[in-house]
Amino acid sequence: xxxxxxxxxxxxxxxxxxxxxMGLLILGVLGTARGISYFPPLVNPDRSxxxxxxMVAPPPVWxxxxxxxxxxxxxxIAWRRSQPIAVGTMVGMHFLWAFTFVTNGGxxxxxxxxxxSVFGLAFWGFAxxxxxxxxxxxxxxxxxxxxxxxx
Numbered sequence: 001x002x003x004x005x006x007x008x009x010x011x012x013x014x015x016x017x018x019x020x021x022m023g024l025l026i027l028g029v030l031g032t033a034r035g036i037s038y039f040p041p042l043v044n045p046d047r048s049x050x051x052x053x054x055m056v057a058p059p060p061v062w063x064x065x066x067x068x069x070x071x072x073x074x075x076x077i078a079w080r081r082s083q084p085i086a087v088g089t090m091v092g093m094h095f096l097w098a099f100t101f102v103t104n105g106g107x108x109x110x111x112x113x114x115x116x117s118v119f120g121l122a123f124w125g126f127a128x129x130x131x132x133x134x135x136x137x138x139x140x141x142x143x144x145x146x147x148x149x150x151x
Contacts, residue, residue: 020083023125024073027090030118031070038063051108052100069093087126094119 016022037043038059049055053062069089076086098115101108 020126021077023122024077024083024086027087027118027122028070028073028077031066031073031090031093033070035063035066035068035070038066051097051104053097066093087122091119091122091126094122 040060043059045058045060069086072082072086073090076083094115098112098119101112101115
C-alpha cells in the first residue's frame with residue numbers, strides 16, 4: 001500500500017503540521033526574513049525613521065534583533081524547553097511594532113494590522129493548551145498544594 005493511503009501516515013503528517021514545532025518554523029522564518037529586510041541594500045539605514053523604534057536604533061540594529069528572534073524560534077524546535085521564551089519574544093516584538101506604527105499616526109495603523117495579525121494568530125495558536133508533557137510542570141507550587149483553610 002502506498003504511504004499516502006495509510007491512515008497512520010496521514011495522522012502523522014497532520015500531527016506534524018498542527019504541532020508547535022510547525023508554528024515555531026513559521027515564526028522563525030518570518031522573523032529571520034523580516035530581519036534580513038532591515039539590512040542594506042534592502043533598506044537605506046540613513047533614511048528618516050519609519051516609526052518610533054527606528055528613532056531609538058537604526059534599521060540594521062533591528063535587523064539583528066529580528067534575525068536573533070527568528071533564530072531563537074528555529075532553535076526552539078530542537079531545544080524544546082526554550083519554546084516559551086522564543087514564542088514570547090517573537091509575539092512581543094510583533095506587538096511592539098504594531099504599537100509603534102499605530103502611535104505613529106497617519107496610515108501607520110494599516111501596517112500595524114499585519115503585525116497585530118501575526119501577534120494574535122501566534123498568541124492564539126500557542127495558547128490553545130496543547131503542550132507537550134515535558135514543557136508542563138509536574139509539581140504544583142507549594143502554595144497551591146497547601147490547604148488554604150490552614151492559613
